[in-house]
Amino acid sequence: MKGNEVIAEAAIRCGCDGYFGYPITPQSEVMETLMNSRPWETTGMVVLQAESETASINMLYGGAGSGKKVMTSSSSPGISLMTEGLSYLAGAELPCLILNVQRGGPGLGTIQPSQADYFQCVKGGGHGDYKLIVLAPSSVQEMHDFVELGFELAFKYRNPALILSDGAIGQMMEKVNLAPQKPRWTDEEIQEISGSWATTGKSKDRKQNIVTSLELDSEQMEQNNLKFQAKYKEIQENEVRYEEIDCEDADYIFVAFGSSARICQKSMQIARDKGYKVGLLRPITLFPFPTKQIAALADKVKGFLTVELNAGQMVEDVRLAVNGKKPVEHFGRMGGIIPSPSEVVTALEQKVIGG
Amino acid sequence: MTEITEALKNIIRPENVVSQKSSVLTNETMHYCPGCSHGVIHKIIAEIIDEMGIQEDTIGVAPVGCSVFAYNYIDIDWQEAAHGRAPALGTAINRLNPEKIVFTYQGDGDLAAIGTAETLHAVNRGENMVMVFVNNGIYGMTGGQMAPTTMQGQVTATTPYGRNIDLHGYPLRITEMLAQLPGACYVTRQSVETPAAVRKTKKALRKAFENTKNKQGTSFVEVVSTCSSGWKMTPEASNNWMRDNMFPFYPLGVLKDGEKVKPEDLPNVGK
Numbered sequence: 001m002k003g004n005e006v007i008a009e010a011a012i013r014c015g016c017d018g019y020f021g022y023p024i025t026p027q028s029e030v031m032e033t034l035m036n037s038r039p040w041e042t043t044g045m046v047v048l049q050a051e052s053e054t055a056s057i058n059m060l061y062g063g064a065g066s067g068k069k070v071m072t073s074s075s076s077p078g079i080s081l082m083t084e085g086l087s088y089l090a091g092a093e094l095p096c097l098i099l100n101v102q103r104g105g106p107g108l109g110t111i112q113p114s115q116a117d118y119f120q121c122v123k124g125g126g127h128g129d130y131k132l133i134v135l136a137p138s139s140v141q142e143m144h145d146f147v148e149l150g151f152e153l154a155f156k157y158r159n160p161a162l163i164l165s166d167g168a169i170g171q172m173m174e175k176v177n178l179a180p181q182k183p184r185w186t187d188e189e190i191q192e193i194s195g196s197w198a199t200t201g202k203s204k205d206r207k208q209n210i211v212t213s214l215e216l217d218s219e220q221m222e223q224n225n226l227k228f229q230a231k232y233k234e235i236q237e238n239e240v241r242y243e244e245i246d247c248e249d250a251d252y253i254f255v256a257f258g259s260s261a262r263i264c265q266k267s268m269q270i271a272r273d274k275g276y277k278v279g280l281l282r283p284i285t286l287f288p289f290p291t292k293q294i295a296a297l298a299d300k301v302k303g304f305l306t307v308e309l310n311a312g313q314m315v316e317d318v319r320l321a322v323n324g325k326k327p328v329e330h331f332g333r334m335g336g337i338i339p340s341p342s343e344v345v346t347a348l349e350q351k352v353i354g355g
Numbered sequence: 356m357t358e359i360t361e362a363l364k365n366i367i368r369p370e371n372v373v374s375q376k377s378s379v380l381t382n383e384t385m386h387y388c389p390g391c392s393h394g395v396i397h398k399i400i401a402e403i404i405d406e407m408g409i410q411e412d413t414i415g416v417a418p419v420g421c422s423v424f425a426y427n428y429i430d431i432d433w434q435e436a437a438h439g440r441a442p443a444l445g446t447a448i449n450r451l452n453p454e455k456i457v458f459t460y461q462g463d464g465d466l467a468a469i470g471t472a473e474t475l476h477a478v479n480r481g482e483n484m485v486m487v488f489v490n491n492g493i494y495g496m497t498g499g500q501m502a503p504t505t506m507q508g509q510v511t512a513t514t515p516y517g518r519n520i521d522l523h524g525y526p527l528r529i530t531e532m533l534a535q536l537p538g539a540c541y542v543t544r545q546s547v548e549t550p551a552a553v554r555k556t557k558k559a560l561r562k563a564f565e566n567t568k569n570k571q572g573t574s575f576v577e578v579v580s581t582c583s584s585g586w587k588m589t590p591e592a593s594n595n596w597m598r599d600n601m602f603p604f605y606p607l608g609v610l611k612d613g614e615k616v617k618p619e620d621l622p623n624v625g626k
Contacts, residue, residue, distance in 0.1 A: 018451050046450045051476035055443040058436065058473070062416070062444030065434040068451045088437050199414045199432035199448065201455060210426045212417075212435035 057085030067194030087126030091213025112336025250279030390590025439470020481538025572615030
């Protein structure tokens with residue numbers, strides 16, 4: 001199946017209550033597949049094409065505020081429109097799932113794959129101090145798996161989760177193991193999971209639930225922020241996910257996520273054939289970032305090269321993790337161009353090995 | 356003094372009470388300025404929720420602006436929307452919980468400026484909810500700047516020489532626009548400046564809530580209101596100014612009362 005199609009299938013199978021979105025290339029197959037599948041006739045899942053990305057992210061707010069499992073998908077310019085809503089969702093601590101199938105920017109850009117929304121999605125993007133839980137799939141199987149994982153983490157921490165994919169993985173076709181169909185939560189289950197904070201209807205025996213991010217008292221607003229930061233710290237401590245390939249004997253480490261990590265796997269083979277011991281660290285969660293794991297590698301290796309489809313964004317986090325112990329360089333192509341594996345090896349030779 | 360106290364004792368008796376605080380209103384002291392219409396509109400909504408027995412089933416969507424704290428006063432579950440986005444929240448809340456009764460509460464800046472798209476499309480889809488639109492022709496909380504509904508010549512913080520149509524565009528009669536949309540079943544414009552007007556507005560809002568309970572589509576209730584602080588007038592002068600200047604341009608009355616358009620009444624190229 002295609003990466004975008006599998007997102008739709010996984011959403012239905014994991015018991016998602018509602019999808020609200022707006023078409024944009026290269027991810028429109030998500031809603032198209034959902035509409036084709038008519039899940040409202042089977043699981044009762046609501047699928048609605050909104051009038052804009054602004055509306056769809058705010059529909060997520062309304063749905064998540066009711067304690068339901070809701071998601072949207074978009075691509076870079078659409079995610080920009082959603083950042084207002086993302087800030088509010090984070091401020092109101094609402095669990096929901098967002099998929100960003102990145103394309104080249106800035107502006108209208110291209111419809112080809114890119115990873116240039118790293119800063120926007122990992123560092124906040126909207127106003128205020130907040131974090132999204134960010135998952136970076138590098139295969140169609142992971143596109144599938146991260147839908148359920150994203151919801152699980154979102155509800156565990158009452159925080160929006162975002163799958164940061166790109167046009168290459170969204171359009172790629174691979175074999176997938178599909179999860180069995182899970183039922184949607186019943187009203188009783190929602191009461192149990194989210195009833196203490198969600199707008200499920202004020203019963204006589206409880207106080208009203210108010211979903212808001214507003215707090216005019218600065219002292220209290222600081223307390224709210226401290227609570228958010230404590231939550232992000234807990235996520236950083238407990239939820240780091242990453243993959244290490246051939247790092248045990250490595251002198252040099254590629255750090256790459258998503259589709260660039262796939263290119264790096266081929267580059268590693270080429271480099272090893274040339275006699276360079278190269279490993280790959282692939283962050284699966286971009287927030288929380290595998291800082292400790294990279295720091296540990298910095299004690300053993302000679303240098304790092306981050307490979308990204310951007311001008312150098314994640315490289316800043318790698319440099320923070322390495323903390324000056326070893327050289328950290330960046331190689332990237334922009335505007336929707338995917339580098340060849342040999343191009344990456346040349347960059348390693350020029351920027352790190354020879355540097 | 357004793358005589359008066361004695362006389363009051365005879366008057367203040369349960370059988371003489373014609374109006375009392377609804378149990379759906381909380382005991383919070385409202386923050387609104389003297390003469391502001393929000394308090395009265397809140398009171399009416401709380402009474403309707405009480406009378407219809409729907410406190411457990413009603414979810415409100417609060418706006419930005421002066422009525423941002425509506426959730427502190429009406430004792431139901433609420434969600435607080437970003438500026439203009441209340442109809443989008445309401446859409447999802449209702450679609451995912453079709454048995455709940457959802458209403459949005461918005462001012463003119465919220466509904467008719469930054470949230471025009473969300474408003475228009477929610478009504479056009481015929482989302483089953485009540486939309487309460489409080490139009491006082493000015494941005495109250497932000498400090499009295501021009502709203503889309505500000506009258507020609509009206510002085511505000513951003514139109515210090517009066518609204519000039521060539522410069523600022525026309526005052527927006529958004530309720531007339533929304534009445535044209537097929538998803539609306541009930542569109543009305545009311546006010547709360549006299550006891551009689553309050554009773555009429557309550558009747559209109561009750562109808563809107565009944566429509567929603569009966570899944571009729573969007574019910575839209577505009578309440579032309581005053582903003583004594585923003586207009587820099589006394590409450591009485593504000594009421595007079597509203598009557599003299601706003602009512603002729605925003606005439607009170609029902610704009611649409613019926614059903615949302617049925618799909619079979621529109622061309623269907625799929626058939």
